[in-house]
Amino acid sequence: MSAPRIPLLVAQLPDTDALIPYLRQIDSNRWYTNFGPLVLQLEQRFAASFAPASLAPTAITASNGTAGLELALCALELMQGARVLLPALTFVATATSVIRAGYRPLIGDVDADTWLLTPETARAYAARHRVDAVMPVATFGNPQDVEAWDKFVEDTGIPVIIDAAGAFGNQRVGRRCHVVFSLHATKALAAGEGGMVVSYDQQLTSLVRRLSNFGIDLERGSQVFVAGENGKLSEYHAAVAHAALDQWPVVVERRRAVQARYQHILQQYCPELRMQRRAENGIYPILVGLLPPGYRARELQPALLARGIETRQWYCPTLDRHPAFASFAVGPLPVAHELAERLIGLPFFVDIDEEQMQRVAQALAELTQVTSKQGAYA
Structure with a gap:
């Protein structure tokens, strides 16, 4: 009798x-x-999560x-064809948004420990x-x-x-850099669909608002001076987001507890499995x-699935290896390419239990030991 399936993700939305x-x-x-x-109340609640009302940034729904x-x-109002640097290791939406805005992506490498495109890396590319x-x-x-x-913005004048997308609760908002969040069903704070642009730049957020309503300028005779799109959030999605924010403190504690326990178990069984350098x-x-090193996620995945364990190679292949973006790489991308071979997304959701975490960790340990002896991934 086969073991029960362990899903990769189980969305956690308000009931x-x-x-x-x-x-x-x-x-x-x-x-x-x-x-x-x-929607307007949601924007106020979202903005207030970053600072008290008098010091809070502005949040605009999408x-x-x-x-x-x-x-x-x-809303940056760059020239057509402007070049936007972004990391190779990201979801395709990062690149498609650049192209749909009329700009050209420049695909760069990432840091080997944090797996991020850093200001230091950006300075090197800009040079x-x-x-x-x-x-x-x-x-x-x-x-x-x-x-x-x-x-970086202050020194270079280059906007950021x-x-x-998936970093609400972790990502702060800078005084000079703008931040965009997703409220997709797979995120920790989920509304099914939705987005939020957060910034201290009132001129930018005002333009984002207009652009999300086809570019209609209500203060100047409802004329369109800059073409926009229908990017508004519905009241129904806002309702789900409000309910999710109501439950957020409980969700945070549950996710932190599951995460700490899971990583402890993985460390016990698979001490060579490396995690991203990030806040615990x-x-x-x-x-x-x-x-x-020497192991490839795509070769481990079938054996894990045979044991009822779903996995995924998040953000793999890297952007430059998608045909639509292949011409946008800026030189070699050794770190991103190496990570793409070895990164494996494991089952993770609020209700994952101890037995499921043990199964995942034990399967990884057994498979890597077996493949190590066989030299299958050398």
Whole structure:
């Protein structure tokens, strides 16, 4: 008899009872989209999560995280074809948002320990290539250093938008760099779909608002001066996000507890499985490990699946190895390419239990020992 399947992810969204108070507000308001009261309240709550009201940045909703990235990029008002530096190790939406905004991606390498595109790396690329903007990623929820990016903006004049899709709860907002979050069902704070652009730049956030409503300028006769898109968030998605924020403190504690226990078990069974260098008390939506040198994730995955364990190679292949983006690499990408071979996404969700964590860790330990003896991945 085969072992029960361990899923890779189980989305954690508010249940019906948690939504009812907000759905009743929608029924009462009879306002369903176009910057309704729940959307505006959500923006205020989101902004207040970063600082008290008088010091808080501005948060602008978007229909999803990718739309948020595209809107923020367009709000930079760069010339057509401007070059935006981004990491090779990221989800494809990072690159597609650049192209859809009318710009050209420049795909760069990442740090071997944090797996991030860092300010130091960006400075090195900017010294050798024309870079008009940078879009670093909070990879796997690992936050970017906003003080360092603020200094980068101050020193170079190059604008920075942080793609923090899955990093709510970890990623802070800089004074000079802008941040975009996703509320997709797979994130720790989930509304099914949704995005949020957060910035201290009032001019940028005002333009993001207009662009998300087709570019219509309500203050100047409802004319369009810069073409936008329909990137608005509905009241229904806002209702789910409100309920998710209500539950956020409990979710944080549960995720931290599961994460700490899981990593302890993995360390016991697989001490050579390396983890991303990141804050231990962060809130992460997924769990990704780096296999020891010589092991390839794609060759381990079938054996794990045969044991009922779902895995995934997050962000692999790297951006430059997708046909749509192959021409945008800036020189060799040795770190990203090495990581892409060895990174493996493991089952991780709030309700994963001790027995499932033990099964994953034991299977990894047994398979790596067997393959080590056979030299299958040499």
